[in-house]
Amino acid sequence: MLRSSIFSFESLSGFSPRMPATVLSVLALVLLLEGVMRFIPADKLMPGKSRQSEMRFLKKELLDKSPEPAVLLMGSSRIRRAVNPRLLDQQLGLPEHSTLNLGLASGRLFEALYFYRENYDKLKSAKLVVLGIDEWHLSTGWRLGSVYELNAPWSERFAMSGRLRNQLVLDGLFSMRLKMRLLPNAVAVALGIRKPESPGLTVTDDYQVLPKARKTLPADIDPRRFHETIGTFYENFAIHPVMEGHVEAIAKLVKESGGQLVLMQLPNRAAYQREIERLKKDEFEQHVAAMSALAKRLDVPWYLYRDPSECGLDELSFQDYGHMTPEGAKAFTRFVAPLFKQHLQRR
DSSP, X not given: OOTTOTTOOGGGTTOOOOOOHHHHHHHHHHHHHHHHHHHSXXXXXXXXXXXXXXXXXXXXXXXXXXXXXXXXXXXXXXXXXXXXHHHHHHHHTOOTTOEEEOOBTTOOHHHHHHHHHHTHHHHTTOSEEEEEOOTTTTBSXXXXXXXXXXXXXXXXXXXXXXXXXXXXXXXXXXXXXXXXXXXXXXXXXXXXXXXXXXXXXXXXXXXXXXXSXXXXXXXXXXXGGGHHHHHHHTTTOOBOHHHHHHHHHHHHHHHHTTOEEEEEEOOOOHHHHHHHHHHSHHHHHHHHHHHHHHHHHHTOOEEEOOSGGGGTOOGGGBSSSSOBOHHHHHHHHHHHHHHHHHHHHHO
């Protein structure tokens, strides 16, 4: 072959690309930091007001004290504030501590799945599992949370699109993106410089978990007060198969344990729901259609309560846009008890 040939690689002889020492040093430092961060459990770094801390609280205060739960409720704080465990046990004729209400503040479906898997040996005894559904649960628009950022499967990270996929891939590669932000506070607490933050929760005599600080809004609140909340939950609203997959995974685990899964969407305060219907009607109906199709595909019951009056509730039954007062929870518990009993008897 002639030297002048465009297919000759002789001109590349001796070619030895080098990476600058500075780049190598930075890369080594990043890998070292990531290695160290991966040895530190995220649970040890999380502040008190986090889903990880709430999970610890619920396990210690409820799960470890329940010998064999028969009824399990999971989802967000809306389901946590809506069902009174002791009253439900009484209504169903079950022994005390048979009902576990493990809803999490702003809890995502992945967090319910994660908590269920982590405590499967105890929770598999539940013959009825009620998963509380919120209208933002199938959307990727609102924050997915640190539990998902740290533990999402790679298949799900790549299944996302655009900026969210890039963020989740980086979170999967570098857990220090989150952990490094939490480390200073954790160190300060460990050294006694700062007091540890508590989840701000308490367990009532009825074994219901409630926030220590609660403020009830008046019945005739101006609907405009709800616009910020609606804007938050419906930001970049986009239903995604990955979010539906978390329900499917829970359904599979419950079925394997011999239990019955029930999907239930609680009513919002009527004034709040009217604003949703006015401002985000299309998105809300997309959610309803997706949940209906999902429940049919999984062959599980799906109960949607659009109006509080369907459940014997009114505006005074709610503390805010959708969290029930203790009195509202008792009324709702009495309402759903016969329904739960039917599902327990069908098994």
